[in-house]
Structures are given as structure tokens and as C-alpha cells.
Amino acid sequence: MKRFYKRYCSSSPLPQSQILCLGDPSSNGRRRPSKKPLLYATLLQAATKAGSLTHGLQFHAHLVKSGLDSDRFVGNSLLSLYFKLCPDFFVVHRVFESLPVRDVISWTSMVSGYVRTGHPLEALRMFVKMLAFGGLEPNAFTLSAAVKASSDLGDVRAGRCFHGMVFVRGFDTNHVIASSLVNMYGRSSVLEDARRVFEELLQPDAICWTSIISVLTWNDEFGEALNFFYSMMRKELAIIPDGFTCGTIMTALGNLGRVRQGKETHARAITSGLSGNVVVESSTLDMYAKCGLMQDAQKVFDQMGTRNAVSWCALLGGYCQAKNYEAVLRLFRVMEKEDESYSFGTVLRACAGLAAIRQGKEVHCRYLRIGGWRNVVVESALVDLYAKCGLVDYAHHLFSNISIRNLITWNAMICGFAQNGRGEQAVELFNDMVKQGIRPDYISFIGVLFACSHTGLVHEGKRYFRSMTEDYGITAGVEHYNCMVDLLSRVGRLEEAEDLINNAKYENDSSLWAALLGACATHSSPGVAERVAKKMMELEPRYHLSYVLLANVYKTVGRWNDAMQIRKLMRERGVRKAPGKSWIEVDRRTCAYLGSDNVDKMEFEDSDDLSYTVNSI
């Protein structure tokens, strides 16, 4: 038996003396198991901490055999063990039901267990049952779990109700509850109340400070978050920020583009012994990525001792944002090899950005293999992926089978229909969504306006464009204007489109003018085209599109000399046309090529090292 422990239990964080003192069945009763329930409670805690369900089950068996499982301490420890190591609700409820005495701690374990496993509604049901059937009075532990449940549900009314209970019982100076309350109000964007709770604390600790900073960041109040951070760092308070604080503050700095301060914070974190902290490192990486400094981000990533899904996602997200899809693809290969536990949502998003259907399907299979299902983030990403790869019917099939859809899911499908030329279905879906009481956002309107422009629904498009600002208070962005310019100029209402751009705050955005200029060729309008091209050349003299598009307009109306003049002007000014690039898959290898390449003569390169077979213009 001792040999068994040596061989199989040496890597266990459980102290060996504790395992051994359970007794050895082969010793034939010479070493009797200890009968003290207290010892068993400690053992169960150790197993829970060590994450060893095997030991937990072993101890449970001993307890049942020796009839000690009716002890109150032991029962509660068992409940905690099963909830943490085996969150199977059938099992947990069996343990709960079989407890001889259900005290406040047993009920609180259930409430907080449900919160921890992501079932806040179940948690609140248990809380209510505890008051109704248990006839027990909630303590500070129970209330902090209840506040967290309402925070997770985004139910500020329930949260406020618990706040009342906290206040009446005089728990409002409790730091644990206060940080939950700050979080609860902050995540529901009731910032005044979050700040009030925080400001009423006499000596907030590092976690309370992190809570307020975190909710300010969450609500995009980055400057305020920094102010709080600097107040927290005042010497007289002697509060030491930990990894969580650094991570949160790094988000604010990344969003503000304050690289220098980000670097300083990273350096300070290292000197205060937080080097190698995965939260600090990942958030530093993300800060660089958000500021577009991908080389620095990559450097942090390469030097990290431990990486987790977040580190991978931050790096992938950075490359995605920089539209460096080759880097994403390369990373994806490395990630597969290292078999990291990565976030399916982000990887699928990268696949969708690349229109990499094969990799996307691999991820989808992997997701199904690990038994993942009903995750709304992943399912939305799958809808997006299949729609972007042109498999719009399959995307719709997935969409129809999703039981819980959120705004992101709807947006993915609306945009999916729109991008695949199914304008009418996109508009129909948009209306369905509104009917179901889901409030469309910035992205939803991009989808529906895109659909209108590609289906020629001028009247509807104009109506949605107005409704966006008037009914939903969304300020039209450059994407919405792009759709509108496209919508108007496709049907030949070029002057109207020109007016729209001139009156928009994006009149200096050459992408809008380019959309209009492109349509001038179709509608043979050199008059508008000349005005627009002149405007574009003023904005960006070296932007090739204004020259190329104007030359095209001249060609369509037969003004060949003018077209030649434009080409000449391009040469004189040294403007070059950027080659279009794309990639195809041949024999499971990805091959990148440029618009000027001759496909027949192309040499295929392995996807791990995407190099171009280039003969640029």
C-alpha cells in the first residue's frame, strides 16, 4: 500500500501523512482509520483544494463505512467538495438532500456554488428556498453570494433589494459585500451607486479599489479609472496593488493608447514581485496589441513563462485587428500543436476573418468533441464563420437551432444574409429581432443598411438610417455612411450621395468618396467624378484609387485621352497601385498570391511560411 502511495500519490498536493493515516486495508485492521470527524473535514478540504476528486471519493467511502457522514462539518465539506470538483447538479442535490442538518452554511454553499458555476438564477432560487423552507437568516456570506448572483444576472432591482438586506443587518462595512455591490451596480451601469458604496467605506482594501477601477473601465470611463488608481497609489494609504489591479489598469491604459504609462505600470509590477503573473503579462500584451504595437506584444508573449487562453486570444485578437491574417494563421498552427485550451469564440472569429473554412470546421469539430454545446458566444461565432464563408444556408440552420440567442447571434445572421446577397432575408430578420424586443445596435444597422444597399431598397434604407438616430440614439458611423453612399450611388442618385458626404462629419474619409467615385463609372457621370476625384486627391494625393477610378470613368465615356493623362499624372506623382492579395487552399496547403500573379505558373508555398510568389506591378 505504501508503495502504491509512493507511485501514484507523490505528485498529489495532499500531504502524504494525511493520506496514509486513512489506514491501509491490507494491514488488516492494524492501523485503524481515525474516527474524528474533524480530521475528515480537513481531509475533504485538502482534497478540494488539491482538485482531487479521486481522493474525495475515497474519503467519502470511508466516511459512509464508518458512519461519520452524518456529521454537520463533514456534510458541508462534502457538499463543497462535490460542487467544486464535480459540478453535476444531480450529484450535488443528492448530497444536499441527504444532509441530516441543513444549516446556513449548507444553504450558502448551494447559493455560492450555483453562482460560481454560472447559474445565477438557480442561486437566487436556492436563496429564496432557504428563507421560505429553511427558515434561516442569511448571513454576510449568503448575502455576498446573492449580490453576486444579481450582478451576473444584470438584475439591478434584485441587487438593490439585497443591498437593503445588507444595510438593515449592518453588513455594509463588510469589504467582501461592498466589492460585490460596487461590481453589481457598476456592471449595470449605475455608476453613481457604485461610487457611493465605495465612498462610504472608511478604509477600502485593494480588492475594493480594484472593483471600482474595474467597473469604471468596464463603462469606458478610462480617465476616471486612472484617477482612482492614482488615488489608491497614494503613499499614506500603503495599499499594494496586485495582479488583478494591474490587469484592470492596463486595460484602461490600452484603451487610452498610453503606451508609456503602460510600460511604467508593467515595470512597477515586475519590481513588486509580479513578474510571471499571467494576468499582468496577458494584459500588458493586450495593451500593446490595442496600441497597434504588435512587435512588442509578440515579444511579451514570447517571454511569458505560462500562457493561458487569454494570452493567446489577446495576441490573436491583436493580429486580427491589424488585419494580419497570415500571422493569425501561423499562430493557429502553433496553438494546435501546443494543444492549448483556447477560447473557441476568438479562434472562430479569426477563422471567419480569414474565411478559413477548413480551420473553422476543425475548430467546430473540436468544440463538439469536448462536449461543448449551447454556448451562445461560440454558436454566434459559428454562424458568423459559416456565413462569411458563403455557407449561408448552413449558418441559418445553426441559427435556427440556437435556443438562446443574443444580440451578437442576431447580428451575425443579419450581416451573414446581407453579405451573401440575401438582402430581403436580412431585412426580414432585422424586423423579427426588433419584434422580439431585442434592441438593435451599431452593428445591426450596418447589417440592415448593407442589405438595403445591395438589394436596392432605397426607401427602406433611408428609413432605417433615420430611425437609427431618431429612435435608437445611435450616432451614424463611417460604416453606415458607406452603406448609404453605396445605396444612393448604385441607383444613380450621385448628387444626393455627394450631398450626404459633404454634410457628414466624415467628409475627410476617402473611403466614402471612393464608393461614390466607383459608381460614377457605372453611371457615366464624369462631372461628379471630376469633383470627387479632385477632393480625394487633396485629401490623400498618393492614394491610387482616386486616379484609377477617375481613369475608369473617362474610359467608360470614351474619353481615352483624359484617361491616358490620369495614368501619366500617376506616374509623375509616383503613385502605385497596391496589388490585391488573396489565398487559396490546394492539397491542404494555403497558398498566397497577388493580383498580378499567373496562377498557372504559381509555386505553392506551405502555409506555415506564407511567402508570396510575387511579381508586383
Add this chain to the structure above:
DNA sequence: GTAGGGTTAG
């Protein structure tokens, strides 16, 4: 002495 807070990405 069995139950509890804030954490980086999308």
C-alpha cells in the same frame, strides 16, 4: 474550523 469579494481577451 465547513460558505464569500475584485482579474486580463471576445
